[in-house]
Amino acid sequence: MLLSYLKIAWKVLLRRKFFTFISLFGISFTLMILLVLYAMFDFTVGPQTPEKRVDRLLFINRLGLAMPGSDATSNPSYSFLERYVRPLRTPEKVSISTAGGSTVAYLGNNRLDLDERFTDAEFWQVLDFDFVEGRPYNESEVRAATRVAVINESTSRNYFGTARGVLGRFVEIDGVRYRVVGLVRDVPATRRFSYADVWMPITTSAEDIRNPDYLGSCIAILLARRPADIPAIQREFAQVVAGAPVPKLGGMAFKEVRVYAESLLTATVRDESNEHGADAGVGRLVGIVVGLALLFMLLPALNLVNINVSRILDRSSEIGVRKAFGATSGTLIGQFLIENLFLTLLGGLLGLAMAAGMLHLLNGSGLIAHTQFGINGRVFLGALVASVVFGVLSGVYPAYKMSKLHAVQALKGGTNV
Amino acid sequence: MKATPLTPVLRLSEIEKVYQTRDIETVALNRVNLTIYKGEFVSIMGPSGCGKSTLLSLMGLLDEPTSGTIEVNSRPVESYSDKELAGLRNLKIGFVFQSYHLINDLTVLDNVELPLLYRPGIGGKERRQRALEALDKVGLSARTGHFPSQLSGGQRQRVAIARALIGRPEIILADEPTGNLDSVMGEEIMALLLGLNQQEGTTIVMVTHDEQQARQTERLIRLFDGSQVG
Known part of the structure; x- marks a missing residue:
C-alpha cells in the first residue's frame, strides 16, 4: 500500500511541476535557514571537539x-x-x-x-x-x-x-x-x-x-x-x-x-546576556527561538496547505473511487499525510544539501575564526524532525478536508479519464 | 451455471431521497421498494434526472436515504458504522461508472489492484495475481503496464470492470457503463457484462438509457420522477 501511495505522490509531484517547484522551494529554503542555524548552534554548544564530553562538563565563567x-x-x-x-x-x-x-x-x-x-x-x-x-x-x-x-x-x-x-x-x-x-x-x-x-x-x-x-x-x-x-x-x-x-x-x-556552575549552553547564554541572576535566560531564549522557528515555518506551511487544498479538488474523482472501493476516512488521511511527508522529506533533503553548501561558504568566508560548521548526525536528525513537523503541519488540514469529501459529490466533480 | 434468483443480496424498502436546499426541496426518490436477488441482471431505466443514479448510489452504500431502509444480508445499513460500511463496500460491491473513474497516475494493473489495497490480509503477490486474472477475464492481459490515457474508451471501461471484479463482490453496480462509448464498443461491454452474469453468476444492477441493452437483462425497473413505474 505504501508503495502505491508513494507512486501516486511522485506522479502528483511530476504532474504539476510549477506547484511542485513552488512548494519544494518554500520547504527547502525554510529548512535550509533552520538547519544552518541549528548547525551553528550545535557546533557552538554541542558535543564537539574539544568539549566532546559536554554532558559531563560544567563551566563557571561569570x-x-x-x-x-x-x-x-x-x-x-x-x-x-x-x-x-x-x-x-x-x-x-x-x-x-x-x-x-x-x-x-x-x-x-x-x-x-x-x-x-x-x-x-x-x-x-x-x-x-x-x-x-x-x-x-x-x-x-x-x-x-x-x-x-x-x-x-x-x-x-x-x-x-x-x-x-x-x-x-x-x-x-x-x-x-x-x-x-x-x-x-x-x-x-x-x-x-x-x-x-x-x-x-x-x-x-x-x-x-x-x-x-x-x-x-x-x-x-x-x-x-x-x-x-x-x-x-x-x-x-x-x-x-x-x-x-x-x-x-x-x-x-x-x-x-x-x-554558578553551568552547562556549556547556559554558560554561553550567560556570557552573551551578561545575566547574573540564578536564571541565565536559557528557557526564555529557547522559547523565543522555537517560537520564531515555528513562525518562520508557518508561512510556507500555509502556502503548502493552500496548494494541497487546490490539489484535492483536482483529485476528487480519485477520492470518490477510493471511498467507493472501501477506503475509510482514516485510510485517506493516512494516504494524504504520507504523500505530503514524502514531499516535505524531499524538501528536507534539498534543504540539507543547500544548508551544507551554505555552511561551507560560511566556513570559507572567515567570518568566524576556524569554523568547521557542517552536517552531522544531530543536524541530519534535526532536518528529519523539522521535515516531519512541516509535513504534518501542512498536511493535516488538507487531509482532513479530503477525507470528508462526500463520495457521490467527489465522483460527480471528478475529472474523467 | 446460473444461480436461482432467490437469495436476496440487497433489499430496499420505502426508500425516499430528498435534496433540500434553502429554497427548494427536490424529491429524487419516492417510496421505492426493490429487492435484488443473487445472480440477477437487473437494469434500471428512465429519463435523465429521474433518480436512477441516486438509487444506484444508495444501493452502493455511498449515500443515505432520507427515509426507508436498505438491508444488506438482512441487516439494515443504518446499524453499520462508517468503517463497517466501508468494509461492506469493499467486500460485497463492485462499481462501474459511466466515466470510468480510473486513476490517471496509476498503471492499468495498479488501478485494478486498488480495491484489494483496502482488504486486510491480502499481500502484494496475491493482489498482483488476482489483478492479472481479472484483466485476463476482460481481455486486457496485454495492457497491464499501460496508463489509462493510453487506452481507448472501451478498453478503459474494461479496466474499470476488472477493478470491479477483482474483489469478487456479490454485486456489481454499473452506472451507464456504455454511456460514453460508441455502439460497437458499447456492445462489447454489454457482452462482457452478460458473460459475467451468465457464466460466473455475478449479480449485476445496471443503469442504462439503451432500451436494447435493457431488454437483454432479466428484469427491467423503470423510474419516472423518482417513482418506480414498472
Whole structure:
C-alpha cells in the first residue's frame, strides 16, 4: 500500500511541476535557514571537539557581586576559583584558565594577531583536543612557570610556514619566547571557553594570580565522573559559595555573591546576556527561538496547505473511487499525510544539501575564526524532525478536508479519464 | 451455471431521497421498494434526472436515504458504522461508472489492484495475481503496464470492470457503463457484462438509457420522477 501511495505522490509531484517547484522551494529554503542555524548552534554548544564530553562538563565563567542599586559582574578571579572551586570533592577534575584575550606575535617585520589562553595542566585532561604533534604541557611545567606553548595549525602555518614539524621551535609572544611542545587542530572561535590560537601555562601569564579579589578574568571547567553527577556538583558548589564571605570593596558592602556552575549552553547564554541572576535566560531564549522557528515555518506551511487544498479538488474523482472501493476516512488521511511527508522529506533533503553548501561558504568566508560548521548526525536528525513537523503541519488540514469529501459529490466533480 | 434468483443480496424498502436546499426541496426518490436477488441482471431505466443514479448510489452504500431502509444480508445499513460500511463496500460491491473513474497516475494493473489495497490480509503477490486474472477475464492481459490515457474508451471501461471484479463482490453496480462509448464498443461491454452474469453468476444492477441493452437483462425497473413505474 505504501508503495502505491508513494507512486501516486511522485506522479502528483511530476504532474504539476510549477506547484511542485513552488512548494519544494518554500520547504527547502525554510529548512535550509533552520538547519544552518541549528548547525551553528550545535557546533557552538554541542558535543564537539574539544568539549566532546559536554554532558559531563560544567563551566563557571561569570561572578556577580550584588549590592543595593547596582551590581558588579565580571569573570571570577584566579584566586577565587583556586580557593572555592579547586577543592570541590564531587568533580573528577577541575581546570582553571584565563577567559581568553588577544596578543600580538612578531615574525620579523610581520605582525600576527593571536588569541591566547593561559591554562593549568588539567585543562588538557578536562577537554579533548586533537593533537597533531607533541603533547600538552604538564603539571610540573605549570608549577615551574616553564615557557612552553601549545599552538594550533593555523598559527603554525602563519608563524612557521608549515603545519608540521614545529615542536621545539620558539614562538615569541609579547616579547617572551615560548617553546612549542604541542600542535593541535584548529578550534572554532565559537567554542568560547576553550578556543585560542596559542595556549600557555597560567603561571606565565600577566594575570595576578595572587589578587585576592573575587572579580578577575578567569574561568573554571569542571569534569564530572558521569553525567548524573552534574546536579551534585552544582549543589556542592552552591553550598561553598553560600559559605564564602561577602567581600567589601572600597567601602562598598555587597549583599550577595552570585556565581554558578553551568552547562556549556547556559554558560554561553550567560556570557552573551551578561545575566547574573540564578536564571541565565536559557528557557526564555529557547522559547523565543522555537517560537520564531515555528513562525518562520508557518508561512510556507500555509502556502503548502493552500496548494494541497487546490490539489484535492483536482483529485476528487480519485477520492470518490477510493471511498467507493472501501477506503475509510482514516485510510485517506493516512494516504494524504504520507504523500505530503514524502514531499516535505524531499524538501528536507534539498534543504540539507543547500544548508551544507551554505555552511561551507560560511566556513570559507572567515567570518568566524576556524569554523568547521557542517552536517552531522544531530543536524541530519534535526532536518528529519523539522521535515516531519512541516509535513504534518501542512498536511493535516488538507487531509482532513479530503477525507470528508462526500463520495457521490467527489465522483460527480471528478475529472474523467 | 446460473444461480436461482432467490437469495436476496440487497433489499430496499420505502426508500425516499430528498435534496433540500434553502429554497427548494427536490424529491429524487419516492417510496421505492426493490429487492435484488443473487445472480440477477437487473437494469434500471428512465429519463435523465429521474433518480436512477441516486438509487444506484444508495444501493452502493455511498449515500443515505432520507427515509426507508436498505438491508444488506438482512441487516439494515443504518446499524453499520462508517468503517463497517466501508468494509461492506469493499467486500460485497463492485462499481462501474459511466466515466470510468480510473486513476490517471496509476498503471492499468495498479488501478485494478486498488480495491484489494483496502482488504486486510491480502499481500502484494496475491493482489498482483488476482489483478492479472481479472484483466485476463476482460481481455486486457496485454495492457497491464499501460496508463489509462493510453487506452481507448472501451478498453478503459474494461479496466474499470476488472477493478470491479477483482474483489469478487456479490454485486456489481454499473452506472451507464456504455454511456460514453460508441455502439460497437458499447456492445462489447454489454457482452462482457452478460458473460459475467451468465457464466460466473455475478449479480449485476445496471443503469442504462439503451432500451436494447435493457431488454437483454432479466428484469427491467423503470423510474419516472423518482417513482418506480414498472
